[in-house]
Amino acid sequence: MTTAVAPPLLEDTPIGPKAGGFYRHQSVWTGLGFGIFLGFLAWLISHATVQGSNWGTDMVVTCTMVGWVVGFNIGVGTFNAPIRWMLGHDQTHEDELYAAGVGQGSSRYLKFCTDHKVVGTQYLVLVMVLFGVGGTLAMMIRTQLITPHSTFLDPQTYNAIVTIHGMVMIIATIIMVSGPFANFIMPIMIGAKDMAFPRLNAMSFWVVVSAVPCLLATFFLGGVNAGWTTYAPLSVQAPAAMDAFAMTIITFVVSVTIAGVNTIVTVVTMRAKGMTMGRLPIFTWGSVVGGALGLYAMPAFLVVMTMMITDRATGTSFFVPEVGGSQWLYENIFWIMGHPEVYVILIPPVAAVLEIASTFARKPVFGYKVAIAGFVAIASLSIMVWAHHMFTTGWAPNLAAPFMLTTELISIPTGIIFLCTIGTLWKGSIWTRLPMYFVYLFVWNFIIGGVTGIYLSDVPADQFFHGDMFVTAHFHYTLLGGAMIGATAAVCYWFPKVTGRMLNEGIGKVAFWMIAIGIQVTYFGQFWEGFQGMARRVAYYNPHYEAANQMSTAGAYLLMAGWLVFLYMMLSSWRHGKIAPANPWHAKTLEWKVPTPVPLENFLVDPVVTSDPYTYGEGVPDGQEVPATAPAPEPELVPAGSAPGDEHDGGGAS
Amino acid sequence: MAITETDHGTDGHDAHGHGPVVAGAENPGGEHETAFRRDQKERLMLWLLIGGDGLFLVLELFTWFYLRALNVNGLWNGAACTKANPCTDGLGNPINAPITKADPKHAIIIAVSTVLAAAFVWLAESAARRDAGKRAVSAMAGIGVLFILLAVGWQIYQFQVIPFTTIDGAYASTYIFFMGSTLAHLILLTFIMLGLWIRASKGRYAGATWYRVRLIRFFAVWIAVSTVILVAVGALFY
Numbered sequence: 001m002t003t004a005v006a007p008p009l010l011e012d013t014p015i016g017p018k019a020g021g022f023y024r025h026q027s028v029w030t031g032l033g034f035g036i037f038l039g040f041l042a043w044l045i046s047h048a049t050v051q052g053s054n055w056g057t058d059m060v061v062t063c064t065m066v067g068w069v070v071g072f073n074i075g076v077g078t079f080n081a082p083i084r085w086m087l088g089h090d091q092t093h094e095d096e097l098y099a100a101g102v103g104q105g106s107s108r109y110l111k112f113c114t115d116h117k118v119v120g121t122q123y124l125v126l127v128m129v130l131f132g133v134g135g136t137l138a139m140m141i142r143t144q145l146i147t148p149h150s151t152f153l154d155p156q157t158y159n160a161i162v163t164i165h166g167m168v169m170i171i172a173t174i175i176m177v178s179g180p181f182a183n184f185i186m187p188i189m190i191g192a193k194d195m196a197f198p199r200l201n202a203m204s205f206w207v208v209v210s211a212v213p214c215l216l217a218t219f220f221l222g223g224v225n226a227g228w229t230t231y232a233p234l235s236v237q238a239p240a241a242m243d244a245f246a247m248t249i250i251t252f253v254v255s256v257t258i259a260g261v262n263t264i265v266t267v268v269t270m271r272a273k274g275m276t277m278g279r280l281p282i283f284t285w286g287s288v289v290g291g292a293l294g295l296y297a298m299p300a301f302l303v304v305m306t307m308m309i310t311d312r313a314t315g316t317s318f319f320v321p322e323v324g325g326s327q328w329l330y331e332n333i334f335w336i337m338g339h340p341e342v343y344v345i346l347i348p349p350v351a352a353v354l355e356i357a358s359t360f361a362r363k364p365v366f367g368y369k370v371a372i373a374g375f376v377a378i379a380s381l382s383i384m385v386w387a388h389h390m391f392t393t394g395w396a397p398n399l400a401a402p403f404m405l406t407t408e409l410i411s412i413p414t415g416i417i418f419l420c421t422i423g424t425l426w427k428g429s430i431w432t433r434l435p436m437y438f439v440y441l442f443v444w445n446f447i448i449g450g451v452t453g454i455y456l457s458d459v460p461a462d463q464f465f466h467g468d469m470f471v472t473a474h475f476h477y478t479l480l481g482g483a484m485i486g487a488t489a490a491v492c493y494w495f496p497k498v499t500g501r502m503l504n505e506g507i508g509k510v511a512f513w514m515i516a517i518g519i520q521v522t523y524f525g526q527f528w529e530g531f532q533g534m535a536r537r538v539a540y541y542n543p544h545y546e547a548a549n550q551m552s553t554a555g556a557y558l559l560m561a562g563w564l565v566f567l568y569m570m571l572s573s574w575r576h577g578k579i580a581p582a583n584p585w586h587a588k589t590l591e592w593k594v595p596t597p598v599p600l601e602n603f604l605v606d607p608v609v610t611s612d613p614y615t616y617g618e619g620v621p622d623g624q625e626v627p628a629t630a631p632a633p634e635p636e637l638v639p640a641g642s643a644p645g646d647e648h649d650g651g652g653a654s
Numbered sequence: 655m656a657i658t659e660t661d662h663g664t665d666g667h668d669a670h671g672h673g674p675v676v677a678g679a680e681n682p683g684g685e686h687e688t689a690f691r692r693d694q695k696e697r698l699m700l701w702l703l704i705g706g707d708g709l710f711l712v713l714e715l716f717t718w719f720y721l722r723a724l725n726v727n728g729l730w731n732g733a734a735c736t737k738a739n740p741c742t743d744g745l746g747n748p749i750n751a752p753i754t755k756a757d758p759k760h761a762i763i764i765a766v767s768t769v770l771a772a773a774f775v776w777l778a779e780s781a782a783r784r785d786a787g788k789r790a791v792s793a794m795a796g797i798g799v800l801f802i803l804l805a806v807g808w809q810i811y812q813f814q815v816i817p818f819t820t821i822d823g824a825y826a827s828t829y830i831f832f833m834g835s836t837l838a839h840l841i842l843l844t845f846i847m848l849g850l851w852i853r854a855s856k857g858r859y860a861g862a863t864w865y866r867v868r869l870i871r872f873f874a875v876w877i878a879v880s881t882v883i884l885v886a887v888g889a890l891f892y
Contacts, residue, residue, distance in 0.1 A: 082845075085849055085853075086845060086846075086848055086849035086852065086853075087849075087852060088849075088852045088853045088856045088858060196695050196699070197695070197699065257703075257706055260702075261699050261702045261703060261706075262699075264698070264702060265695050265698050265699050265702070268698060269691070269694050269695045269698060270695075295702060295705070295706050296705065296706060296709055298706070299706050299707070299709040299710040299713060300709070300713055302710065303710060303713040303714065303717070306831075307717070307831065310820065310827070310831065310834075314820040314821075315819075315820050315821040316820045316821070316826075316827035316830065316831065317729070317821070317823060317824055317827045318717065318721070318824070318827055318828075318831075321726050321727065322727070323729060323821070323823060323824075324721065324725075324726050324727060324729030324730055324823040324824035324825075324827075325721065325726060325824055325827070326720070326721060326724050326726050328724075329717060329720055329721065332720075333713060333716075333717070336713075
């Protein structure tokens, strides 16, 4: 790929504290102020108007959460542009520059900033915080389970922690790649200067930020003790925390929907000249398919959680059989969202793994078009498999066989993508740097997670395994071992471009081995528990399962220690790491052709793409890689170093 | 007036990397792509959002027909029982006391108002397209706003007059959910149509920017269609 790049200009443009008043002072702090104020106001009004209410009345909690979310987003600036649009007061050119963070230094990371790279970095930090919270809760769970009758947590608290651990991790994993990298990297990859809708992009981030306190508030509202699936009628009977939980989901759905739309529109309409759909880097395809799937899975989550709130707060009867509702309605709608959501999580990291494998094997992605077809096939099939989560509920037994078939069918495109990954590595001249370590780990974990999933798709086997620790081990192998490790590989791969610094790979390899061994010990322990028949979501268990639980808990401690080392490596490298060259991996895609740090508009001269993204080892035909706009040398490095060029097509040692 | 794609310059980009301000264009100082490019982007965004909203509608209908078909404990359209005060026969089975069906008149008025609002947005688009002047565009948009406000007002009024409450069984619950969903959509459309009216009166839809009125028309028509579907299902499948 070829691009022409001119030096950045706009970063140096001073933005005066001109008109705009409050608009220029909005940040996360004003968001907090407004959120707390409106939340309190909503609490006061609802408390005063709902008869016989107390602090924990469902309607009062719901109104308070709505007040918080709306207030926070008003305060942080989410609604500025729509309101100004409606009033006909359009943003000036200076306003646009200000919104993009020009001249604001690091304070722009605490503001409603429209620069896609700032939004990507904000997402990266948010994901790290969420993983910190979710991981801490996971360690509390494993600590409780180290002995059969531990008194570390009472059962009610244990159930609440299990629920919130699940939901925090679901939220974090959905945004862990699509947030940081589909925002920061993907627009550059396709030669765009920003996302299609920069303000919607910032909105998607701040809306999800406003959802997080709602989720954490559940601990102070009695806890949600219904598991992350919050099945009715348990969730209808749960404490007021369930209202905050449902508000979290509703808010999160808004964010994911906006982000999904933005990703698709960006790729379809913002590609550089010559960047045909067949030349899109595979990661871009993964982001688009994941975004599209999210866009069409999430409305189900919105519907089911809205009904849940109305059942609780206004007495409707969607899920309560005693008054004409059906818990099967909940399960159906929930899993119409729930299974595609797994692939919303999985597809972007898998695509990132293919991208990384190609770079380090110095080979094109094996079966590029087949892999894209695989993504599309997975997305299509995933909306036809939801009832495999309901095999044991008694719902529509005649449909068990068809749903078993569709579920098993989905293993075909999944297997094909797996083979594309292996094929990309096969006979490659592999340059084993830190990202590749995590690619290998992904391959190992993903096959275990995938194969064990086939057992669960099988109706007779599922009768035995359903609701036991085998299921827990399976989905952790898939989502942690597969998706999260894929995302970790992506972090290692794009870290130099995002931060301008190289990771300390020595520490990184220590973290890698701790994480790799920790995963195997933790989740093989849980497979063992599952084979023995231990149920999920229990605070106490039969001493018969003690050895397996101790194995799993020991592995979990090692795993957590590994993540802490990894976090230390990231933070210390971010601050003190070696300055990264523009293209440390000698990769071919466009994001490596721009300087580091990436200038505000990525490309001040429109790039023109004249070749495929994976031309490793291929000679460059004369005249093919000449930029159509202005010829330019390889990008100059900022602040130091120089682009090594693309001549390194062979392998190399780390 | 046709929209054509033209090259945009590379000088004077704003923070989002788009070209210089086009005189007379909407949103001066904002994003500055060609009208064709912006229309392409915004139209795609809108269709995707309408697709997502369509799935929301499908799931609402699924809920209606699923609960109606199950008729759990005979309580689809009847419930003397409440969670707080369950009324059962001597064997513990719930007693089914049919509730009165919602008067379709209100829903029909709301649907007709919404359709008329969408029609006037269409007329506003037509006026903008032929460059009929800001008065013509804002007049059509203003009449549309009146109709959408009527729809919102009547939807709120319907909450007061329906002959059941949320606790009266599955039919009542789902019907009220439809009403709430319709109200939320109508409020969103009101916001957008107010924007259309205000901006039209400031002459923001002159020249090549007529396509933005078309975008609003797409959304208004979608809201009208979804409202009609919900009204029809609510009225015909008691």
